[in-house]
Amino acid sequence: MTRDFSPAELRQAIRAGEFNGNTSGIAPGYVQCNLAILPADWADEFLRFCQANPKPCPLLAISPSPGDASLPLLGDIDVRTDVPSYRVFRDGRLSEEVADIATLWRDDLVAFALGCSFSFEEALLADSLEVRNVSEGVNVPMYRTNIDCTPAGRFQGKMVVSMRPFKAADAIRAVQICTRFPSVHGAPVHLGDPALIGIEKLETPDFGDAVTVAEDELPVFWACGVTPQVALEKARPPFAITHSPGHMLVTDLRNSRLAVM
Known part of the structure; x- marks a missing residue:
């Protein structure tokens, strides 16, 4: 698929089974979202977890009501079919990855759409900064850390981060740019020595793909929307669904609308 497809065209291709890859660099200019879907009796606690941890869990939209698969604030979206790959959790354990969740959908499920770092990659590229996962055509590397999230009810756990390497001057510029996109x-959340946040080997990410890091580059780490998946493992709801890491929900919302000047 060409990367300049519109979000609607991309979602149609996903529904038709014609696209199932990671979405970094796809449909540039539009907001991409992490997805977490939980039963209604777990939704309030998860909402409080997001509110307590806005860096890894920046909430953009919630289902209008339990069982409603739409997210009208973000476009003509059906969360059951419009993500390239889903993860299904049962009692906190990953049980399967599937291409759609139409047959798994229930009338008590609530979907949460959370902001994704793929959206700010556009701003980095516009400032002539190389985004390594985009230039190498791979999924962004993501790592479990030793950074504690703020607990909320049954939800707790360590933060997951994504990493992009930059030379020192470019890393400073990346900080300045991304500050505009809370x-x-x-x-x-960190740059430099990965061991300081509990990451032992950059070449073996917990999620996504490794990228090249040159000797004169610093690894720069952002809070990541895979963090809720770690919280799900701890909380162990009987049933939950998320996106597969790097396989995001691409919305009709423009990235430019998220910038804080």
């Missing part, structure tokens, strides 16, 4: 993770 609803898609905002400024990085």
